[in-house]
Amino acid sequence: MVTRSRCYLRSAVARLSISSPLDVRLLDKGMSVGEALAAFNAAYSEAGGVVSFLGKVRPDGDVQALELSHYEPLTLPGMEKLSENARARFSLDGALVWHRTGVMTPGEPIVLVATAARHRRNAFEAADYLMDHLKSAAWFWKREKRRGTWRWIEARPQDHLDLDRWK
């Protein structure tokens, strides 16, 4: 079973509440990166280290937009299970895993991962582990728009090699 949020933490500096130890969300618009990280940092004041990764839409040549679709009954539960695995495997104090869906333009955030742990190595590795799995094993389908035409993006062989690192 996926561990559900146990409590909500609100700090004076962060206007946003996050659930602890795992805060996993699918966002259909926008992402308040700064506020999320402030709230996360405040929630884990006992952690020795906090690592964060922000994935953005690459301004890649003539890419106009990226669209992510998902399947509600599988995508969020899958992200929750993944986060719980990361928490257990790397002895995390907590993790934040936020993923956008819908249409995004170059430069916009797609995914935000933050990990808090007693020691930095665990926080770094957990963030890396979460990203490799979100990219290759989470239920998302992407298509990009170039010169007015949408095209579906297929998995790259590198994605599977990235996953194999954790086996």
Added chain:
Amino acid sequence: MGVRILFLGPLQDLAGEAERTVAAPLDWAGLLSEVGPVIAEQLQVERLNIACGGRVLADKTSLVAEDGDEIALLPPVSGG
């Protein structure tokens, strides 16, 4: 009510629609004949998964969908 079939990701373009409702019950052979030859060929690909009632089937050929069930046809996910 019937069985609702959802076409995810690139399958949506191939199917020309996002979903379709067909008569229950529906098994693997029934699904293949309902979706037409183009989608049926895609369904045979090993890396294409099928979820029924929110669960991914370990063996998609064992599909048994009852009245009111939702089936999702899940192509391989996109990478980086």
